[in-house]
Amino acid sequence: MSAILTVVGLGSGDPDQLTIGILNKMRGASALYLRTKEHPAVKVLDEFGVAFESFDTVYETKESFPEVYEEITSQLIAAAAKAADGSEIVYAVPGHPMVAEAAVQLLKERCPVQDIQLNILGGESFLDEAFVRLGFDPIEGFQLLDAGTLDASWLQPQLHTLIGQVYDTFTASDVKLCLMERYPDDYEVYVGHALGVEGEEAVHKVPLYELDRVEGYGNLSLVYIPRSEDDALKRRSFDRLHEIVDILRSPEGCPWDREQTHQSIRKNLIEETYEVIETIDEDDPDHMKEELGDLLLQILLHAQMEEEVGAFNVYDVIQGLNDKLIFRHPHVFGDNQANDAEEALQNWEQMKAEEKRIKGIASVQSSVLDGVPRDLPALMKSYKLQKKAAKVGFNWDNIEGVFDKLDEEVAELKEAVREGHSLEAQLLELGDVLFVAVNAARFMGVDPEEALSATNRKFVDRFQYIEERLREQGRRPEDSSVDEMETYWQEAKKTLGRH
Structure with missing residues (x-):
């Protein structure tokens, strides 16, 4: 021994x-x-x-x-x-x-x-002296953190927080930057040196932004952040958001929120998604921040409804997403390799198929077209359907075949309209034209939804130019002829650019 x-x-x-x-x-x-x-x-x-x-x-x-x-x-x-x-x-x-x-x-x-x-x-331990010298009771809620491994996600303002092993000014600076992610720059904190040591003890109360300007950091130094119930500190936490949504749906909450169901706010989820997309197209970060919040609220509301009946809660949603992201990125969290985006996408698809196998939902009867959401906008849905079909070889050899098919479908649409076919027949022929146009977009490597959105924006800009020019004359579009508006349209193309 x-x-x-x-x-x-x-x-x-x-x-x-x-x-x-x-x-x-x-x-x-x-x-x-x-x-x-x-x-x-x-x-x-x-x-x-x-x-x-x-x-x-x-x-x-x-x-x-x-x-x-x-x-x-x-x-x-x-x-x-x-x-x-x-x-x-x-x-x-x-x-x-x-x-x-x-x-x-x-x-x-x-x-x-x-x-x-x-x-x-x-x-x-230094904790004993900290409780005495800094004058707080840990039973109120307390956490001890290491300056060397500090992460903002661990910080909980409603708890008394001690950060130990603040050895030097550089460490204090790192601590300061981390704390500033959750606390205001002027939040009052304490720096303690050699607590309980006669002749060496020093306690400094400073605003957070001065944390790394305090002198005397060493082996016996720590930082103390008093607990706070200030709602402003809670507003940056996901837990607080979950709590607010829970309150809104409670008997003491908002009558409107209490009455909502998955179906009643279904359209809201779609609308908020498109409003986020609009901010992306406009390249407006401030507006995007606001609209992402509105979209997140819809997710929280749907999750809260399921939590109320005991099915799942939003933390189950987060866990499922975390598990999925790790599982489908073996080239990041596992031993697989991915040298470019294409290889990464292949890994994703392989792991997605493996996921289905594990869950027992893959079968010989499954369709290549499975997995495309039923209620996607039609343009986006056709794009995804065509991509799936193309993966198994159902595709033209090149874009010239698509152009030939497009000419054929346009001719059939013209015929259906000119010969007065039924409205249903004309609608189907128009759909064929759009479907083939989407195929052209796929061969070109562009998203048809983005292409049409760009054209929509271009149309809005040019038509609003027409309205502005007419307004200068005290007129409106409905008071003008098509030829007049066409003149201003051509002028808009020159003024605003053709693209």
């Missing part, structure tokens, strides 16, 4: 907080290792003449903290394996061994595998 490895805490900083038991444990160790000698309690070891080694040099030789913790763990396990049976090696860390000590977590995983007995003894 190897030596015993014991991890002890040096406390939050004040040497008076170092317990007698832990001091005696360090004095009696066959070998004592410190994560860092840069700690106020180390002077007690010097006073008692206790020999030790520190891992400060490891910080200087490694490029990242994970590498530092890995090296410390490896050296401690190696030392325990070489030591005499029954002897005790002590590893001392600042604060409490179970608070913000990555190497201790690695030791917990690896010592049992190496047949090394691991003991952990507490010590006052």
